Amino acid sequence: MTHHDTETRAAPLLSARGVSKTFGSTKALVDASIDLRPGEVCGLLGANGAGKSTLSRIISGHIAPTGGELTLGGKPFAITSTRDAFNSGIALVAQETSLAPDMNVLENIFLPDLARPGRLSFGKLRARATEILLSLGHDHALPLHAEVRTLSAAQRQLVEIAKALALDARLVIFDEPTASLSPTEVDSLFDIMAKLRDDGRALAFVSHRLEEVFAITDRVTILREGTTVAEDVATADLTQNDIIRHMVGKDIGAIYDVRRDGYAMTDAPVFEVKHLKAEPWVRDISFSVRGGEILGLGGLVGAGRSEAAEAIFGLRARQGGEIFVNGTQVHPRRPAEAVRHGLGFVAEDRRAQNIVPDLSVRENLLLAQMGRHKGFGRGFSAVREKMETLIGQLGLPADRLDQSLLNYSGGMQQKIIIARWLLIEPRILILDEPTKGVDIGTRSSIYKLLQEVADAGVAVVVISSDFEELLGICERIVVVSDGFTIADLPKDKLSEEKLTLLAAPRTSTERNTAVLRDLSDAHKGQAFWTLIDGDELICLAAVTHPDGPKTGLEPGQAVRAEDTAIPAALAARNDTFTPDADGIATALIQLKDRRGHDLGWIGLTVQADALPDIDAIKTRVARLTRPEQES
Amino acid sequence: MATTDTKRPSVLNTILHSLEFRMLGLALVLAIALSLLSPYFLTQRNLFNVMDQSVVIGIVAVGMTFVILTGGIDLSVGAIFGLCGVVLALALKEYPIVLAIPIAVGAGALIGLFSGVLIAIFGLAPFVVTLGVMAIGRSLSFILSGQRSLSGLPPDLQNIVYSSFLGIPANVLFLIALYAAAWLYLTYTKGGRTIYAVGSNAEAARAAGLSTTFYSILPYVVSGALSAVAVTFSLAQIMSADPLAGNQLELDAIAAVVIGGASLYGGRGSIIGTLLGVLIMVMIRNGLNLMGVSPFWQGSAIGSIIILALLAERLINWRSTR
Missing domain, CATH: 3.30.450.40 (GAF domain)
Structure with missing residues (x-):
């Protein structure tokens, strides 16, 4: 990798200066800048919620910026649609893929072509697709007639990359492409990326996994809370600590307030799951949690962790397995029954699974209480005092309880959803990706909150694909892969690398x-x-x-x-x-x-x-x- | 990221920006315009007339509001209205009034239950289910009635309309009481809030432990039962049951709810908005009648007002989100 030589560097293909983006009252980007040059891989780094994905979606034309300037090849560049981006040779390989699952590989590769006027020759397309896959060195790995839904995560990514090449993209943005890949698959992805770079394309690599950043990028640009804090720095000149300092703005240790040693844990497990089965995602998952313990449920995206939690909570049909609360077997078929057994569940997708947008903050906060309440009324008065204490504890502005929850930041929304369950005092609290889209300041306060909840004797289960987070807050981690429990190990025996291998x-x-x-x-x-x-x-x-x-x-x-x-x-x-x-x-x-x-x-x-x-x-x-x- | 800069709006500001307030404004503007156009409009007698004409559509619109708040739609209310009118007329031949009315209302509720179960438990589309029930209901009302109007109802039936309290007719009093009860229910009870939550985000409501299935069915039961209640008042005035009664009543009811600001996607709307929507629709009809406008033009007038009200709402929302 001899791409650090400043004298031979090409002019930026795409340059974004002072870009801002506001969603409602949320400022996703404040002042973001990045240069992407041909023949280079530029890492776009930042913690959860720093605005990486927003910036990559702006430069790929998926969303319009609120302010700032974009230039492409030195000329002002106003993207109003993804079509503009396609025509300018920009492609995004997204984390959650933008493929049509019911169409086959060939149709997906040439999906943008379907919008072009004139007739399509499938024979020609097939020949081109084979050529593209051959250039990627994967012509045999991808049957062109296979429906995309039947492909593995790595194969889908390959289709995305082929799609970008079919457009002859000069600029390819990889948005967290490794989130659901095994180490070997990551390796072959990096080979492809290196090949694309050597062809003279400009590449952006969005990630928060530092090891990968060092493996593939030539330069990095770092975002923190919507602002570029380090721009176009040669990767070779940085250490991991430099990057972390830029990403976090402070020492990482402060985020995970390590639990004191003397925490009280019950001897017997409060909650046990044995051989849980909910096809097709959950095949054999077992774990147990003690009161006062924070258990991590780790694994890659798509490993079946969320589905297991949903099956436990009665949101998904179970084909087998046993669930025990305090040693007594329970069979929750609906969330209401799970709540009666003392379970609480903060689902992964905040907007789709947790927030009721047309109800006020107060009612969202009291939603689980209302569901549990047996009478005709809303049952709010029974928990008024507890609610007031909780509101004070979380730093919720008490005079804004009648507003829409959507006006709040992601972190505050998450706190309110967690508080929704704390109000009904669950014995077991399961949280799926509790800090997804949450800014760093709020993250640490959520971790602290979870520790307080555990200290109060609640059995806490945290599901996360962020291994650093799991290692930071959990006492024990159960690793899940492809629907099976792979390992059950105490935190001090684990590291991020070991978790990555176990989760493959x-x-x-x-x-x-x-x-x-x-x-x-x-x-x-x-x-x-x-x-x-x-x-x-x-x-x-x-x-x-x-x-x-x-x-x-x-x-x-x-x-x-x-x-x-x-x-x-x-x-x-x-x-x-x-x-x-x-x-x-x-x-x-x-x-x-x-x-x-x-x-x-x-x-x-x-x-x-x-x-x-x-x-x-x-x-x-x-x-x-x-x-x-x-x- | 994620900086929020929402200020706490004042109470007055909240009221001024509420949809109901704008609709009230629209209703008042309409009333003033109509009173200028026709001197007869503002007379006490005509205002009672407006109230009287609001009863049937007003009652049905309450049930429709429940259904639309869950994100559903009930196209069968007009057919249930017709069918239950026939059922009531037939029941009155055999049973006393106090028994016949519950039979008719029970029949309406049962039909609603049928739709609700198909929609909430089997996951069928509300539009299609209630379209089917509409066809079945209308067909049954022709069969049960023998394709003719049923008259010869007991004269005492008229009492439920023509008795009055403090000078207010009983049917208008009932309407007011119904709206008050529906407002209290939707605002202050678990069931009412669950209906909103189901329409707003059913998945989240279910995950929070709410009984989403029960409260997805209930609105259809309420809607069916209230259609039967509405036909009871109608029969008491006309004293005959026509199998074709209530034809296109569903369109009027949906229009009233939508003019009242409810979202057809569910979760948004209010019972007060619906009441205003009903009054606006009835006033337009009444005013156009007073001015001697051909009834064939009334559809165009009401259709335009629905579209204009929605368009104005969308434009206002656009401005406020930018």
Whole structure:
């Protein structure tokens, strides 16, 4: 990456100066500026709610700015529609994809062409589509006739990128493209991005995952609360701390007010979910929470966490599983029944699932109380005192309770929705992405609020795809992937990297598991995939032959090296067989991706009297990190 | 991001900017214009006439308001009106008045329940369900009546219209009481607020533990029952049940609710707005009659006023959101 040389830099293809955007009374952007140059990947960074997505939607023509200037190739550039953006060669690869799910890949790639006058030749389009996918190196990965709804998240993204190339876009904006991708899929996305950059296109990469920013961007522009605070800085000149300081404006530690050690937790779980099943998203999810505990439910977007919460709360039909409150089994079929059992649920989509826009703030606040109230009236007077205390606690302006909730900021709306449940004193409170679209100041006050709620003895479950957030506020994290519970681990055994690996979609780990199965079958041993951190192990997957030796590793569990049957091998950690007690021997082979990231270790434990050929195993394992040679 | 700069508006300001206030203004302007155009308009006798003419459409419009607040629509009110009129006339031949009226109102409520269940539980579109019920209802009223008007009703039936209290006729008193009760219900009870919440965001209302299914059905039951109540007052005046009665009543009721500021998407509207909408519609009709305008022009007049009222509302909202 030799793109930091200022002398050879091209003039900006697109330049945005002092852009502002107001939604109602909410200022999403105040003073945002960014330059995008051909042959560069520019990172657009910022915390949740900093205005990254708003800015990328403005420069891609999806929404009009309230103020500021845009120039394209040096000329003033007024976009009034996405069509203008298409015609100027700007494409947005969005986080939540803009594809038509019922149409096939080919039709989606050429969707903008459908609006052009004249007849379409599908034969020609097919040839062009194949050419485009070939240039991306993925011609075999994407059947053109497949309906988009049947594709994986990574494949859909590929369709989006192909769509951008079909328009011959000079500028491609990637808006949080990695949110639902596994590490391997992220890698191949970055290969494509590098290819596009080397073709001389201008790329913008919107993300809040710092590791990825360092991996792919040449320059970064950082937004904080709608304002550009660092512009066009060479990535190489920055450290992670620099970026965080710009993004947050203060030390990150202040956001997550780490819980004190002496918090009280009940011994028995207050809430237990066993083998929950709600097809197609939730296949086997189990977890339990104690009173006073904050449990994180982590995973990628689309892993089935939200759907699990909805199934628990009676918003979605369950096909199986058991739910226990204080040890008693309950069967909530409707939210009203779940509320009666002491549950509260703050759903993910605030506007669609939580806010009743035509009711006032007061009535929104009292909505759950009204639902619980048995009489004919609204039941407001019963909680008046509690409401007044709560309003004071949250810093809600008491004289604005009769206004529309939509006039408030996202953070305040979220606080009001949380307060809606606190008013009826739930025993279990489930929050789905509680800080989505919430500014940083309010985020920390929401975290504090959740800690106070837990301190009062409530069992709190926080669902989030922001691993940093989970690590910041939860005591324990249950990882969900493709509808299955993968792991249940205390916070201190986890890091963002480990969570990312654990949360990877099953489809991408299937190949690894298949290799483990082959190894285990062929050598009558236990094959496992594990992360090693000092003397701590987190087992990602394990396949045990019925006659083979046992190592003591269980998928999804953390274990100390000395508690396994193979401490010597784990200490030696080399790719020859190291013997341990009971006549078993273990080889460990490290997995690294092409960028050198640690993907854990593949291990094979066999009887020491029949050692297999290590080189064949090494070759087999090495192929795992080079997927294209696999097929 | 997310800076809010909303100031607390004064009470007066809130009232002045409310939809009901603008509608009241429109009603007053209309009344003044009509009194200038026709000296007869402002006489006490004519004002009672306006009130009297408001009773039937006013009662039906209450039920329609409930339905529209949930985001639904009830096209069957006119047919239920006709059918329940026939049912009432037939019941009066067998039973005393105090039993016959509840039978008719019960029949209306049952028909509403049928629509409501299909809409709320089976998720069918309100427009289509009530369109079907409209056709069935009209057909049944022809069959039950033998395709003719039923007369020979007991003379005592007239008492529910022609008795009066403090000089106000009973039917007008009933209308006023009904609007007061409906306003209290929609504003201060769990059920009323749930009806608003269902129309505004049913998913959020359900997730908050409200009984959204029950309160999605109830408005259709209320609407059906009130159509039957309305036909009771109508029968007491005309003393005969016509199977074709209430033809296109649904359009008048929907128009009154919409002029009163309710959103057809649900969640927005008020019972006071509906009352004003009813009065505006009846006054226009009355005024046009007084001025001797051909009844064939009345449809154009009312249609234009509906469209103008909606357009004005949209323009005002546009300005305030920019």
